[in-house]
Amino acid sequence: MPPKTYSTPEAAKLICVSVITAHRWLAAGKIRPFGIELADGRKLWRWNDRDIAEGRKLKALQKHGPSR
Numbered sequence: 037m038p039p040k041t042y043s044t045p046e047a048a049k050l051i052c053v054s055v056i057t058a059h060r061w062l063a064a065g066k067i068r069p070f071g072i073e074l075a076d077g078r079k080l081w082r083w084n085d086r087d088i089a090e091g092r093k094l095k096a097l098q099k100h101g102p103s104r
Contacts, residue, residue: 039084041070047083051091058091066094 042050047069048058061067062081067090069083083091 041082050088
């Protein structure tokens, strides 16, 4: 049985961050789940349990409040 994977919105919910934050992490290269190249050049990200754990670590390192 293949391991369970999650979409970016599902992963964001499990990490307790917004989808926008998850997309920012992807764009910044802070986390790299498995990506599937689509025919039109976009990438479909699939997160596994290890990626979710990494996301939770990233969230714990975030400082709250506006950046200066």
